[in-house]
Structure formats: structure tokens, C-alpha cells
Amino acid sequence: MERLIGQLLTDRTQTDEIARPQHLLAAMRHGTLNGGKRLRPFLVQESASLFGGNAQAAARVGAALECLHSYSLIHDDLPAMDDDDLRRGLPTVHKAFDEATAILAGDSLLTLAFDIIAAPETDIADRAKVQLVLALSRAAGIGGMAGGQALDLAAETKAPDEEGVVLLQSMKTGALLRFACEAGPIMSEAPAEDRQRLRRFGEIIGSAFQIADDVLDVTSDAETMGKATGKDAGRGKATLVARHGLAWAEQRLDQLVQEAIALLQPYGQKAEMLIATARFVANRKN
Template sequence: MSQDTSPFTRRLATNARTVEGLLERLLGQTTEADEIARPANLLAAMRHGVLNGGKRLRPFLVIECADLLGGNRDAALRVGAALECVHCYSLVHDDLPAMDDDDMRRGQPTVHRAFDEATAILAGDSLLTFAFDIIAAPETALSDAQKVELILALGRAAGHGGMAGGQALDLAAEKSPPDEAGIVTLQAMKTGALIRFACEAGAIVAGAAKEDRARLRAFGEKIGLAFQLADDLLDLTADAETMGKATGKDAARGKGTLVALNGQTWAEDRLEQLVAEAEALLAPYGVRSAILVEAARFIANRRS
């Protein structure tokens, strides 16, 4: 099978390497001002949970949305790295036996398997906290007002009213499957909130007008829905080797998904509709938004 070498794929890969390089440096052994020490085992667990490949899609969206509106690329990169720390913390905790109980993530042992459960919990806690450190740090070349906006938006997207709350709903769904509206709410929180933040964060980094910020936020909401819908399809159709993690677990646990409720054909049609709606939101930016249009299509059509 030929490797995809489209301009979008190359740009996604390039950004991923850049983000990975920054995360490698940020999670180094050298302590920052006011840090007392970085315990070696904890740092190793944090690095295991973060420096393990991945598409780095969320940082990519921060960077490209900021670039669309003329934002500082270095600042966007740091905000993207912070967001990736939040995303990776959520994966470390989601994989725990008390949550989704997964042994593999991105083709390697999950953090609690490679280390132990207590260390995995602390690694997740540390990554979440470190995300806000990265945004607030003087090295992030943004105004104090922009940093406050980013911290507030990320806190709302990641906390009990967003991603963490979505995980709580997901756990509850194992005992009492939600209806279609409940599934949409769950997915908008657990998966969609951080993707929405990624796009809105790009606008905040760029100091964009309210209309642009609202437009990119709405774009993020559309592609967040598409991401989860594509994920549900992959859980149904892909194999564990391709995904780098267990598949078919939602069905095994009796969790309801939009795919299970409405069928594969409906899901594929809905994905096309979401991509069209996302593209329409970007239409005012013309050719400058081409890379984000490709990102929407990639999210809907991904195979892993």
C-alpha cells in the first residue's frame, strides 16, 4: 500500500515532529524556577505518556488556526504543546483499570502497565498541571490578557463541564445507556471540547476579532463531532494493530454510540455533512483556509 505523501500529510507530520521536539525539551530533567526537583520515575512516566508518537492533531489545529489569522507561530506551538499535555493526561487516566482498563496505547504498554497505577495517576496529574504552567510561562509570547483567556477556555474545556465530565458520563453509560441526545452531549464533552478549544485557541493567540473566534470555535465543534463519529466507526471496523489500542470495546460494554443507533451508512453520510458544514464556516477565508479544509476531511476519513 502506497504511503500518503500529500501536502497536508507532510505538513501534519512536520508539525508533529516540531511539537514532539518541544515536548521533549519541556519534559527534560532540568528544573525550572520555583521547582524543587523532578523525580526521575515520575518524569519517565510523564514522558512515556507523551513522547510516544501520535498525530498531534490538536496542536496542529492550534498552530494552523493561529496561522490562518496571523498569530505568533511560536506562541501557538507552546499553546499546542500545553493542549497535548492535557490530552495525554486524559489518555493516561482513561486507560486506568478504574476507567477503561486498557493495556495498550499507540502500540505500546499504557503508563500504568509500564510503571504502576499510582505513578500513572501522578503522571496524569502532573501533565494536567504542567499544561497551565506552559501557557502562563514568560516564554509564551502572549499578553497577560491572552493567557488568561486561554487558561479559562482550557479549564472549561478540560474540566467537569467538558472532557472530565464527558468521561464521567461515559462511565455512567456502561450502566445506563443514554439516548441519542445523551450520546451527543457525552461526545461533545469527552472528545469535542478539546478539539473545539484547539481551534478557538488559535484565534485567541492571533488576537482575532470576536467573529473570527466564534467562526473557528464553530469549526472546531463540527470537526470534533466528526472526530468522534469517525472514531466510533473505527471501533466497529478497524483492528487493534491498525489502531494501536483495543477495538470493539464500546460494543462489548454495551455502550451506545451514534453508529450503533443509526448504522454505518448513516454515519458515513453524517460525516460528509459535517465536513461540508466545516468547509462552509471557512469559506470567508478563501484559499488561506485550504489546510484546515484538508484537516476536516482527514478527520472524517482517517483510518487510525
């Protein structure tokens, strides 16, 4: 995946036979090739394999999604947003370069995601490509990730109720994970029932991801600061875990894993890796 993403970035600036804004390209590389876990591309590839999807095409769709995910991290880290100096131990893009370049690098990665999906090298039926573009743009736009980030910024001044928190999280982090799992059946033009099933699986992954995150916020905080409420709660972002406690979280994560197993049961052994991923996400320790 690292090599594919790196190659797709460079390809785009070489094959167009026009000058390469090298500084911008370097910033895009800095923001994408940084040792991420590649959870989203992995989900795309595994969900595609359930339906006999072309593995090379799935890798390209996964790389497109990772470009889009990277854009969101670059923009979220900006001073006007979360104002983070470090990501995975390295300077964030606006620190390693500058703010203008970070904004443009994010813009270019978001744009590149659609380029990669539509490109002739991505060997998928045109009808499926259109559905992928539609699902990805809705997962990323005002009704998805970007809208979730806007609600998250608003939550800093006015804390949402429980329903609001669930909605915010399902938009901000859930939408792209849902797309990752839905991409497989979309690519292969699988029946609507399969698409619905993988969509629900993606929602489960998203919920488990968020609850595990909230648990880590509480537990790591409890260890370092000697109290039970975490930094999110301290910033007025009352998480579900902060509201309901760790025992509730453990039970909820277990429920979600069980639901994932039941949901993917029709696919038998082929779904093993996806189920293992659900377990991994629910139990992650960092």
C-alpha cells in the same frame, strides 16, 4: 512538536533548581512522547496562522494542549477507569511504571499545561493568556472532558438516550478539539465572530472524529466478528452509527465536511490545511 514537548518537560524540572523526581519525569515522558498524531497541536497552529498569530507561541500552546490530552489518556487507562495495558503498542504508563506514578504523571501534565501557557516564554498578551486558561480549564473540567468521562463511566451501567450520547461525546472528546481550533483566534484576540466561527469548526472536527471512530468500531468489528454491531454497542454504548447505520454515517460525514468548507470560506487559501484536516478526520481509517 516531539522535541518541543520533550524540552518543556525537562525544562520545568531543571530551571526550578530543585531536585528532579526522575521517576515521575520518565513517566511523563513515556505518556507524552509516544508517537501520537499531534492532531490537537496541529489544529492550534493552523488556527493561529489564520489570524497571523506568533508561530512559536502557537507551538507552545499546542504543546500545552498535548500535555493535557496526554494526562487524560494516562488517567483513562488506569485500572479503575478503562483498565488498558497497551496504548499505541506500548505498555500504558501504569504498566510501564506503577499506578501511583501514573496518577501523579497525569496530575503533573495537567498542571504543566497551565504553566506552559502562563510562562513568560509564551509570547502572547496577558489578556489572551487569561482567556486561553479560562477556555482550556472549561474544556477540560467537569463541564468538559472530565465530566464527559464521568458520563461515559455512568453509561456502562445505564445507557443514555441519543441526546445523552451526543452530549457525552461533545464533552469527552469534542471539548478539547473545540479548544484547539478556538485557541488561534483567542491568542490573536480576533473578533468574537472569528472565535465563534473557529469554535463551530472545532465542533465539526469533534463530531467527524467521533462518527469516523464509531464507523471504524462497526466496520472493524464486522470484518473480524462477522456481525454488524460493534464492541461499543456490545458494551451498552450504543453509538450514533450503531443506531442509524453506515449509510447515515457516510452522509453525515460528508455534510460536516461541506459545512467546514463553507464556514472557513472567508479565510480563503489560508484555511486550506484546516479544511484538509476536516477531510482527513472524516475519512480516517485508523
